[in-house]
Amino acid sequence: MSLFFLLLVIVGLAAAGFFAGRIRAVASAGGDARNLHSLPGYYGWHVSLMVLVPSILTLCAWLLIQPVVINSQISGMISQDAIAKSSLDLVLSDVRRVADGLDLAVSSGVMTDEQARSIRTELTDVRGRLGDIGVALGSDVSSETLRAAQSYRELASAGNMLRTLLVLLVAFGGLAYAVLSTNKDFRARxxxxxxxxxxxxxxxxxxxxxxxxxxxxxxxxxxxxxKLYPAADFFFGMTWSPSFHGGSSLGIVPLLWATFYISIIALSVAVPIGLFAAIYLSEYASPTVRSVAKPLLEVLAGIPTIVYGLFALLTVGPALVSLFGEGGAFGLNWMQGGTAVVTAGLVMGIMIIPFMSSLSDDIINAVPQSLRDGSLGLGATHSETVRKVILPAALPGIVGAFLLSASRAVGETMIVVMGAGAAAKFSLNPFEAMTTVTAKIVSQLTGDADFASPEALVAFALGMTLFVITLGLNIIALYIVRKYREQYE
The missing domain is CATH 1.20.5 (Single alpha-helices involved in coiled-coils or other helix-helix interfaces)
Incomplete structure (x- = not known):
């Protein structure tokens, strides 16, 4: 039985158990629900939960354990020569791909199940036959890989059958136990x-x-x-120059500088615009304008970041060059190319506007109306009420919105790669190309370096550094929120 149909059976049993529990409870009370300890619905939900919860937990545990057990069995069939040529994980990946291809061939009618179990590389071009049904394999299938794949199919099939039996046994057991324990005195609620x-x-x-x-x-x-690279050189080094052939210089300072530089530019764009937009939408806009403007503003949050990256690369960058580059409108020669800190910062700020605006709008709307009425009743104008009452009362939430926006800016990657370039340098010029920590994490993990080398492991050190910085920012924000919240409680 497939996983989908197994879930359907479990849900069906739970639904049947709901009605069985209600009926049995009411019947045990002589047909009068007033004699029950709990409402009839609680008895039904008790039976349903006793079916769903144990069976779903059993299914999840089986789905986690079965691949580990099968991989451990298949690993014993892989020779040391095959592991030496590649890694065990890559060999097991090829085995699973061939096994899935054989399953697809059987389900599509290209092979029978017996043929899939008995096929041999000496007699059949396995790669060609699987390629005819759309299974792409990077290399020829060896006899060892094919035998392991066939064993993998048999173990997976047996495991799926045992999984179905065990899960159904647990579901029916839960159903029987819950129904039999249902009576008018049972504390179902x-x-x-x-x-x-x-x-x-x-x-x-x-x-x-x-x-x-x-x-x-x-x-x-x-x-x-x-253990492989000095911590002092990493945290205080001013040069980032990884080399997979040795002699790397992995100083994080230029990456942190570019990260904060681009984030500051982005927040200087997003925070004022987003906050002012939230104030207008919550305090000044008519219901008609709000119903149109708020969804349009939030559309920006649904645009993929790769689209923002293309916007930075093809539109914002050239536009800034036409203004600040050589021969530009201002007659300056500040910007040599479209990829620069200011390009990524501006586009990232546009991307963050809906986060700041939407969160701030919800926070401002959550300020009690009594504060507004009291301020206006004392003679304050609408703008004075906004500045001196609403914004101070909403300040803790606005700080939280600012932090969320800052975290979004610090963790952005695609806009930086396409808008700011890949140069790791320490410079105050916002019109130069720089790169951030997140961009370098991606570049260090997408190369061919061994994970035992510092050039690959440095990505985790970069991630840990960002983790600690974000934690520190959250602690500071928590202190600010508590300080100002006490003032209005």
Whole structure:
């Protein structure tokens, strides 16, 4: 049974259990729902949750464990010569690709299941046959890879069958237990609330564990980097010149400078425009204008960053060159090319406007109307009310919106790559090309370097540095928010 149909069966059982639980509860009370401990709906939800929660947890655990078990079994079939020529992960990737190709060939009728199990590279051009059905393989399929792929298919098929049986067994077991335990004295509401509380705790734990996983993955690889490269040279070095053949200079200072320089320009564009737009939309615009202007403004948030990068490369950059370049409108020679800090900063600021505007608008609208009415009742004008009452009351939220916008600016990559160039330098001239930390993280991880080399591990050190900087900014913002919030409580 496929995963989709298995989920449909589980949902169907849960729906049937909902009605079975209600009916059994009402029947145990002699048909009078007033004799029940809880509302009839709670009994139904208890049965549904007892079907859904254990079966879904079992399914998720199986989906996580099965690939690990199969890979460990298949790894024993790979020779050391094949691993020496490549890596084990690449060999296993080829095995899975061939196995998926055989499955596709069977499902499309090109092969029978028996043929897929017995095919041999000595008698058949496996790569050609799979290529005819759209499975692209980078190299010829060796006999060893084919045998491993066939074993992979058999193990995966057996695992899927066991998965279906186990999940259905758990679902039916939960259904039977919940229905049999249903009676008029059963505390269904309490049990449902406990189950929902557990689900909420699990959801929060997943978010926390994900953050912890990201943090520790950065820490471990950063420690490995500093074993190979001096920390003092990394944090205080003024030159960024990686070389995969040795002799690299990996100073982060020019990257941090460009990151903050571009972010400051972007925020100087986005914060005033976004905040003023939010004030207008929330305090001055008519409902008709607001209903049209707010969605149009928020359309900017849905534009892919690659489009902003093209806009910076093809429109903003040439326009700035025509103004500040040689022979430009101002007769200056400040800008030599379209890729520059100011280009990326301006376009990034345009991209961040909807974040600042939308969040600030929601925050300003959340200010109690009683503050507005009290200010106007004391004789203040509308503008004085906005400046002296509404904005101070909304300041903690506006600081949060500013921080979110700053984080968006610091983490942007595509606009920097296409609008600011790839030069790592320390300069005060905003019309020169520079690059940021995030752009260099991408470039260091997309090369051919071994992950045991400092040139590849430096990407994790760069990411860890940004993580710590962002954490520091959040702590400062939390202090500001608490200080001003106490004033209005």
């Amino acid at each position: 309490n049990r449902v609330e406990h189950i929902v509380m557990g689900m909420l705790v699990c959801a929060a734990s997943i978010a926390i564990l994900t953050t912890a996983g990201i943090f520790f993955s950065l820490v471990f690889n950063t420690v490995e980097f500093f």
